[in-house]
Each structure stands twice: as structure tokens, then as C-alpha cells.
């Protein structure tokens with residue numbers, strides 16, 4: 001029997017319900033508004049009263065309206081067909097544009113129940129299996145999509161029968177399993193899982209041991225993110241958080257991409273829908289959307305659904321990770337999610353923490369980030385979720401609670417600077433403040449030494465030092481004037497400008513420059529370090545400036561030219577000539 005209740009209080013999306021049966025936290029309920037059922041989630045239970053947050057507008061709701069509790073938490077529907085879909089936080093299918101404007105109380109099915117999938121069994125009768133073990137496979141686009149023993153199954157099961165290879169829809173039985181009490185259970189291609197509970201069907205979760213290439217130089221070379229790692233991009237409005245995340249999505253070395261657009265402006269989100277289906281995946285030459293799921297809650301949708309969107313996105317990633325795939329989860333912006341938490345907490349009149357955020361904000365963020373990671377599955381294969389979230393601190397203040405809490409949870413920090421964005425030095429990632437803690441991992445150091453170069457990290461540190469020295473020189477020049485400092489200061493400054501213009505800056509909108517594999521990054525860095533090691537002799541600072549500007553010009557042209565092509569080599573020759581003149 002499901003519990004029921006009646007509405008006794010309404011503060012915007014927060015509704016108090018008097019219940020007449022047991023109700024638990026995070027349980028889903030529906031409020032009947034003149035025949036329209038509004039979905040809501042229980043966030044607090046005190047005695048007979050439950051506080052529920054409604055995922056939609058509560059306009060017209062009144063005291064006395066009936067409520068039915070579902071005796072289950074908010075769940076994601078998992079199965080083939082998730083990829084290339086666009087959902088809202090409750091997994092309503094928004095693939096058709098009208099979907100963005102779903103009517104209140106209307107919920108759509110996330111998966112197509114009619115579509116037939118080419119199914120091949122992987123298990124055989126007699127096999128002993130447990131939750132998440134692979135029973136069969138379908139091709140989702142071109143990705144192998146494993147049909148698994150549902151994550152909710154407890155203990156060991158014996159495969160009784162498997163359906164033979166053929167075309168089936170997601171509701172047809174593809175295997176029958178027998179539990180230890182001799183009961184038979186049918187398994188289909190779809191299952192459900194509560195989004196706020198991490199899927200923990202794996203053998204172990206070791207530390208990440210390789211990097212995930214993003215094609216973005218300031219990330220891969222200066223502060224690489226691990227495959228299965230976590231990172232975040234804080235930055236004021238308009239500094240390039242979304243553009244940077246999209247660059248990572250376009251080139252990130254992952255099998256599956258899930259983008260959670262959380263509380264951003266509707267027109268930005270519509271841009272994603274229209275832009276992504278057109279994009280071609282540089283790794284496979286296929287449509288990027290074939291391996292992408294987009295979850296979006298725009299700022300004109302109720303705040304409550306924002307929280308759901310990040311959890312739904314994470315759950316979808318965990319599902320694909322259990323198939324042994326590399327997933328990339330991008331959330332933009334996690335501040336909007338935190339703001340939703342704050343609004344609810346304030347309406348419940350909870351004792352507030354810093355800046356009126358919930359007291360447990362830090363724990364909520366850490367728990368969420370900790371769901372990412374590399375795992376070793378029960379069958380010994382590995383899967384990974386790399387997670388990068390953006391944070392939009394009000395006024396760019398990095399001391400605010402969401403940024404501080406995220407800093408504790410994420411291991412890479414890519415801070416965007418207003419100053420760099422104002423000068424159009426994109427991506428505006430601060431070369432000095434940013435860091436990757438993975439560079440300190442012996443596993444990652446070993447990986448870089450083996451896959452890039454033995455002394456790669458030394459080179460990277462050298463590059464970071466060039467920036468630091470350049471900044472110091474610039475400060476001195478600003479204080480003492482162009483003629484008040486020795487010529488070497490100008491040289492130091494321009495050497496760092498060269499690195500900045502040629503390496504740190506990268507045009508996200510150029511087909512060639514935006515895509516920079518690590519091999520090319522290494523080539524460019526070597527070239528820059530070679531120039532940096534030279535001692536130049538200039539008669540005056542104008543000559544120094546003009547000479548370096550010339551070099552920057554040539555090197556930037558190279559960035560816009562196909563790697564090692566004839567034109568590319570022509571530029572290299574021009575550069576060599578210029579270097580032979582040695583500034584004199």
C-alpha cells in the first residue's frame with residue numbers, strides 16, 4: 001500500500017504534506033492538482049509531516065490537494081538508447097524542440113520501447129552471475145552496449161536460459177536467472193536505478209594511472225587531468241567556462257560523454273542542442289552526438305529539477321562505466337545546482353551555513369565528486385568516469401563556499417581570469433593559479449614519462465617557470481619603465497609572452513588550432529623551450545619586442561596550419577631563418 005497525504009502548506013516549490021503512512025527521505029510523490037500530477041521529492045520528514053520539493057511550478061496548488069507517495073526514490077531509466085538523447089533532469093525526452101516546453105505534469109518516456117536492437121548473448125546457461133555482470137551486448141550506434149544483471153540484484157544468480165541472438169526491443173526478456181532460493185527472474189535490456197545512490201558494482205577503485213587527453217594545451221600539458229579524475233573550472237560570467245567545457249567535450253578522449261547543463265540560460269542550452277548534432281568526432285569521424293547524452297535544466301525551469309539533473313547525469317555515466325567504457329561527465333554550472341540547494345534549505349528555515357548555503361554543502365559536493373573515478377569491474381576490465389564541473393562564483397570571488405567546497409573535492413583546478421578574458425587571451429585559464437594534483441601521483445608521472453617523454457614533467461615545470469619569470473619582469477618594467485630596466489628583463493618578458501601567445505592561447509573556434517593532440521603539444525613546447533634557451537642580444541627594447549612579435553606571428557600561423565604539412569614546414573623554415581639572425 002502506498003502512503004498518501006494532503007497538502008497543508010506551500011512556500012513556492014516547497015510543499016508541506018500531512019501524511020497518513022510511512023514516508024522516507026528522497027521518496028518520490030505526486031501531488032494531484034486538478035487532475036494534473038506534479039512530481040515531487042521528499043526532502044525532510046518530521047513526525048507526520050513531509051517537506052517535499054516539487055519539480056515544477058506550483059502555481060494553483062492549494063491546501064487539501066491529494067498526494068500519493070511512490071515508495072521509491074527518483075530513478076533513472078537505463079538501457080540502450082540513452083546516447084544521442086537530450087533529457088531534462090527528470091529524464092523527460094527533449095530531443096524534439098517542443099520538448100523544452102513540456103506541459104506541467106507531463107512526463108515522457110526516456111527510452112524507445114519499440115526500437116529493435118541487434119542482440120548477442122555473452123553469458124550461457126549455468127554461468128554464475130551477480131549484479132552488473134554482462135549477459136549480452138547490443139550495438140548502440142557503434143559502441144558495444146552491455147546488457148547487465150540489474151544493479152539492484154543481490155547475491156549470486158545462475159543463468160537459466162539466454163535468448164538467442166536476434167532483434168529485440170528493450171522490454172523483451174533476454175535472459176532468465178535463478179536466485180539462490182530457486183526463484184526465476186526475467187532480465188530485459190532496461191533497468192532503473194535511484195540517481196542519488198552511487199552504483200557500486202565493481203571490484204575496486206584504484207587511483208587513476210593515465211591522463212585523459214582533452215586537446216586543450218593548458219590542460220594536457222600544463223595541468224593534465226587523469227582518466228577517472230576530477231577537475232573544476234571556476235570563472236566569472238563570460239570568461240569562457242562553457243566554451244572550454246565544449247572544447248573538452250568535442251575532443252576529450254572518452255567513449256561516452258554526458259553533458260549536464262544545469263540552470264544556464266535557455267538560449268545557451270538551445271545552442272548545445274543545435275550545435276552538438278552537427279559536430280564530428282575527431283577520433284572516429286562519426287557524429288559526436290552518437291556517443292553523447294545531454295541533460296539540461298535551463299534557468300526558466302524550476303530550481304528543484306537542477307539538483308536532479310546532475311545526479312541523473314552521474315548515474316548514466318556509472319551505467320556506462322560498468323560496461324567497461326571511458327565516460328566524461330561535464331556539468332555546467334554546479335553553482336546553479338548549489339543555489340538550488342540553498343533556496344530549498346532557506347525555505348525550510350534550516351540553520352544556514354556560510355553565505356546561507358546548507359551547512360553540509362561541502363559534504364554534498366564531495367560525495368558527488370567521489371562518484372567519479374576509475375574502477376576495476378568484477379570481470380577485471382576497467383571503466384572510468386572523468387568529471388569536470390564549472391563553478392560561477394558571484395563577482396569572481398573564489399573565496400565563496402561553492403568554490404571552496406569544490407576545491408576540496410576536485411583534484412584539478414582550472415581557474416579562469418577576468419583579466420585574461422578581457423585581453424581575449426583564451427582559454428583564460430590562469431597559468432599560475434591552476435594546478436593538477438595528478439602530476440604528483442607516481443603512477444601519472446610514470447605514465448607521462450612512458451607515453452610522452454622521460455623528462456616531460458621537467459619541461460612542463462620549466463614552462464611554468466617561464467611564465468612566472470615573465471610576470472616578475474613585467475612588474476619591474478611597469479614600475480621602472482621600459483628604459484629603466486636591463487635589456488634582459490625585456491627578453492624574459494617576451495619569452496613568456498611567446499609561450500602565452502603560442503601555447504597557452506588556443507582558438508576554440510578554429511578547426512585546426514582547437515584540436516591539438518599531445519604529440520603536437522609536445523612539438524610546440526619543445527620549439528618554444530628551444531627558443532627560450534637562446535640568449536639574444538638586442539640594442540634596444542623596441543627591437544626585442546618587434547623580433548619576438550615576428551616569431552609569435554610565425555608560430556601562431558603554425559598553430560592554424562595542419563601539423564607537419566608543407567605549409568607548416570615552410571613556417572618552420574621562416575622561424576629557423578629568423579633565429580639565425582638572432583635579433584641583430
Ligand SMILES: Nc1ncnc2c1ncn2[C@@H]1O[C@H](COP(=O)(O)OP(=O)(O)O)[C@@H](O)[C@H]1O
Pocket residue numbers: 235236237238239240241242243244426427428506507508509
Ligand atoms: N577558447 C576560446 N576561444 C575563442 N573565444 C573564446 C574562447 N573562450 C571563450 N571565448 C569567448 O568568450 C565568450 C564567453 O564564453 P562563455 O564560455 O560563454 O563564458 P561563461 O560560460 O564563462 O559565461 C564566448 O562567446 C567567446 O566569444
Ligand SMILES: [Mg+2]
Pocket residue numbers: 241242243264332
Ligand atoms: Mg556559461
